[in-house]
Amino acid sequence: MKTIYVDNNATTKVAPEVVSAMLPFFNDMWGNPSSMHTFGGQVAKHVEKAREQVAKILGAQRTSEIVFTSCGTESDNAAIRAALATTPEKKHIVTNTVEHPAVLNLCQHLEKHEGIEVTYVPVDAKGRLNLEQFKASLRDDTAIVSMMWANNETGTIFPIDEIAQITHERGIPFHTDAVQAVGKLPIDLKKTPIDFLTLSGHKLHASKGVGALYVRRGTKFLPYIIGGHQESGRRGGTENVPLIVGLGAACELAMKYMQDEQTRVIKLRDKLEAGILERVKRVTVNGDPDNRLPNTTNTSFESIEGEAILLMLNEFGICASSGSACTSGSLEPSHVLLSMGIPHEKAHGSIRWSLSRYNTEEEIDFILEKLPPVIEHLRKLSPVG
Amino acid sequence: MWNYSKKVIDHFLHPHNVGEIENPDGMGEVGSLACGDMLRLTFTLGEDGRIKDAKFKTFGCASAIASSSALTEMMKGKTLEEAEKITNKDIAEFLGGLPDEKMHCSVMGREALEAAIENYRGESNGKPHELEGRVVCKCFGVTEQVIREAIKVNSLTTVEEITHFTKAGGGCTLCHDELKKILEEEQGIAAAKTEGKEITVEAKVLTNIEKLHRVEELLKNRIAPALAQDGGGVELVDVDKDVVYVRLKGACASCPASERTMRQFIEKELQKEVTQSIRVEETV
Numbered sequence: 001m002k003t004i005y006v007d008n009n010a011t012t013k014v015a016p017e018v019v020s021a022m023l024p025f026f027n028d029m030w031g032n033p034s035s036m037h038t039f040g041g042q043v044a045k046h047v048e049k050a051r052e053q054v055a056k057i058l059g060a061q062r063t064s065e066i067v068f069t070s071c072g073t074e075s076d077n078a079a080i081r082a083a084l085a086t087t088p089e090k091k092h093i094v095t096n097t098v099e100h101p102a103v104l105n106l107c108q109h110l111e112k113h114e115g116i117e118v119t120y121v122p123v124d125a126k127g128r129l130n131l132e133q134f135k136a137s138l139r140d141d142t143a144i145v146s147m148m149w150a151n152n153e154t155g156t157i158f159p160i161d162e163i164a165q166i167t168h169e170r171g172i173p174f175h176t177d178a179v180q181a182v183g184k185l186p187i188d189l190k191k192t193p194i195d196f197l198t199l200s201g202h203k204l205h206a207s208k209g210v211g212a213l214y215v216r217r218g219t220k221f222l223p224y225i226i227g228g229h230q231e232s233g234r235r236g237g238t239e240n241v242p243l244i245v246g247l248g249a250a251c252e253l254a255m256k257y258m259q260d261e262q263t264r265v266i267k268l269r270d271k272l273e274a275g276i277l278e279r280v281k282r283v284t285v286n287g288d289p290d291n292r293l294p295n296t297t298n299t300s301f302e303s304i305e306g307e308a309i310l311l312m313l314n315e316f317g318i319c320a321s322s323g324s325a326c327t328s329g330s331l332e333p334s335h336v337l338l339s340m341g342i343p344h345e346k347a348h349g350s351i352r353w354s355l356s357r358y359n360t361e362e363e364i365d366f367i368l369e370k371l372p373p374v375i376e377h378l379r380k381l382s383p384v385g
Numbered sequence: 386m387w388n389y390s391k392k393v394i395d396h397f398l399h400p401h402n403v404g405e406i407e408n409p410d411g412m413g414e415v416g417s418l419a420c421g422d423m424l425r426l427t428f429t430l431g432e433d434g435r436i437k438d439a440k441f442k443t444f445g446c447a448s449a450i451a452s453s454s455a456l457t458e459m460m461k462g463k464t465l466e467e468a469e470k471i472t473n474k475d476i477a478e479f480l481g482g483l484p485d486e487k488m489h490c491s492v493m494g495r496e497a498l499e500a501a502i503e504n505y506r507g508e509s510n511g512k513p514h515e516l517e518g519r520v521v522c523k524c525f526g527v528t529e530q531v532i533r534e535a536i537k538v539n540s541l542t543t544v545e546e547i548t549h550f551t552k553a554g555g556g557c558t559l560c561h562d563e564l565k566k567i568l569e570e571e572q573g574i575a576a577a578k579t580e581g582k583e584i585t586v587e588a589k590v591l592t593n594i595e596k597l598h599r600v601e602e603l604l605k606n607r608i609a610p611a612l613a614q615d616g617g618g619v620e621l622v623d624v625d626k627d628v629v630y631v632r633l634k635g636a637c638a639s640c641p642a643s644e645r646t647m648r649q650f651i652e653k654e655l656q657k658e659v660t661q662s663i664r665v666e667e668t669v
Contacts, residue, residue, distance in 0.1 A: 305421060307446035311397065325421045326446035331525065331548070331555030333421065345418035381403055381450060383425040383442035384418065
């Protein structure tokens with residue numbers, strides 16, 4: 001059975017070009033970039049090339065502003081903890097209610113165990129940040145503001161330029177978790193005063209196990225993982241050379257395909273969304289249709305539950321995800337959808353479709369052919385169908 | 386991805402007995418859309434007193450649909466007395482097991498069966514099934530009775546398991562202390578049963594003076610030293626019948642977990658050593 005993969009906000013296929021770029025560093029060039037001998041030392045220049053590639057996709061002024069990490073979660077932890085550690089007298093964080101658990105659970109942990117106060121700025125029904133409330137939440141003892149670039153569940157994009165300006169004017173460090181944005185949206189850090197930016201390899205067709213943190217030059221920093229002198233003393237641990245090289249290659253590819261993402265992927269996503277709305281009754285789209293990621297749409301099917309939909313689609317090789325409680329192992333549905341004021345029953349019936357440049361029009365047609373009977377079948381089973 | 390058995394997947398993809406019987410002899414409806422699963426069960430009885438037909442309609446995940454399908458298969462051909470004996474464990478076993486986190490689906494099946502039989506006997510209107518007894522978990526509307534039965538039937542040993550099986554405690558978590566207490570009580574009963582003893586009331590009813598002395602002594606010699614290890618302390622304020630009023634000192638007073646420390650530790654110790662019915666309250 002062919003796999004139709006439309007769950008790219010969860011993880012992405014490693015691009016074949018990225019695999020090719022990584023292989024030599026598993027096979028022949030396995031040296032340690034910190035070594036004095038040529039065999040190891042020669043590897044260092046490939047790590048530096050990757051740093052340039054990552055800096056370029058972000059529009060960073062200097063390659064030294066890029067720190068390689070193991071994943072997005074590590075980058076988020078490193079940024080927020082660096083701000084707290086460098087300004088210990090400031091004990092307040094501003095974030096929002098729809099962040100990824102990498103930021104949200106960290107903030108809750110800091111509140112519970114480390115005496116930090118956190119303000120969670122709410123969002124509206126489309127998942128848009130309340131800017132007035134955001135401004136009002138800033139305090140003199142705010143150590144850092146952390147706001148995601150785009151939401152992983154709905155694709156809604158936050159007004160990052162405005163948030164960065166407001167935060168900058170107040171002299172507060174600003175961190176953005178941009179794992180869903182990098183590679184899908186053009187980013188230029190030369191124009192936006194962002195202090196920390198998180199990106200993750202496996203969300204943009206590189207491997208799992210590698211990420212990066214952008215740290216603007218001049219931003220106060222203390223390492224989260226303490227050890228050797230690697231990454232200019234900002235992150236201990238021998239560099240994960242193959243994966244770092246792969247991340248660099250993936251960034252270069254993403255720049256090449258940025259136009260594709262903005263045109264072809266958007267068209268496929270729109271076709272999928274319009275097709276669902278046309279063929280299935282009692283469906284709503286969650287998120288902000290006017291301002292969201294080009295690859296994402298999130299739909300709620302009334303009277304049925306998301307896990308059941310996913311498992312029936314799975315029978316056709318279609319891979320998507322859901323905000324229902326049953327898929328998470330917790331009993332509450334998606335905190336993102338609930339924060340937007342979407343009722344529990346609609347959150348239970350939500351499906352997220354997230355495309356990539358590898359999807360084809362045939363695949364979208366296939367989904368549109370298989371989905372309506374699945375919904376109809378499950379509604380027949382439902383007591384409120 | 387859940388590790389569902391082949392039988393769960395089979396009953397999910399090809400459910401048996403889907404639908405709703407018109408003019409059923411019994412009907413039970415449990416769960417709600419907001420909670421993520423809901424089941425409506427209908428059945429008819431044959432002239433021989435056995436369940437002739439059973440049908441279901443379910444809103445929920447794969448294991449909720451499979452549990453409903455399994456239940457209707459298991460009910461058919463049974464007398465009501467036989468059907469009543471079906472436990473959630475039987476439903477899970479029929480399906481070749483359910484993941485721990487999904488056991489509440491089998492409990493929902495069992496509850497619907499109970500509601501439908503009660504409805505047949507004229508004890509309830511079936512829709513919606515009246516909650517019996519005190520609601521312990523307000524987030525998911527789970528009663529003490531449902532929790533106690535799940536503990537008994539499935540030999541549950543932790544609060545996490547209670548959540549997996551009944552959903553109780555899976556929301557705001559405010560009822561966790563109470564769940565722990567119910568669990569301890571049930572475990573006490575189970576332990577006594579295996580020892581062949583009947584649970585009896587306190588062997589001797591304490592006089593107020595005796596009670597006061599024992600509480601005083603325990604607080605001073607056992608509980609206060611234990612709290613002191615964490616930089617805290619406790620002072621006895623008053624004893625009124627079975628309610629012991631205390632004041633927390635030191636680290637305890639400013640610790641947000643103090644309420645829980647108190648309930649779990651002081652109360653448990655006093656219940657163990659003085660009387661089961663003792664309650665501890667903090668005064669400011």
